[in-house]
Amino acid sequence: MKNTVLIFGALYGLVSVILGAFGAHALKGILIQYSKLASFETGVRYQMYHALTLLIIGFSLSFSTSLEKWAGGGMIIGTFLFSVSIYFLSFAQYWGVNLRFLGPVTPIGGAFMIIGWGCLLLYFLKNR
DSSP states (O other), X not given: OHHHXXXXXHHHHHHHHHHHHHHHHTSHHHHHHTTOHHHHHHHHHHHHHHHHHHHHHHHHOOOOSHHHXXXXXXXXXXXXXXXXXXXXXXXXXXXXXXXXXXXXXHHHHHHHHHHHHHHHHHHHHHTO
């Protein structure tokens, strides 16, 4: 689990920087026209926050307890669902496709991130 958390932390960080730069330069004209740049940037920001958190906990925890595993897993799954659904929803109007079915995916991703943070909090409370 430790290597998985570190791999996803590095991957999410890498993709977040690439998408952030791409959004700031190449997508600005496209997404501002559709008022979606702020949403896209939210997806990038949350992805980076969780990339850094995954790297920190990946190096700090042993992942020998279920709370540690759920903390890492919740953040991995939640970040993917949250950020990727926002990316696709940001482009839906530009692409001319109806991706409204992804609307509920974003809060599900957020719930997984909350679960991850909650498990991390419980782990720290139990091991103080």
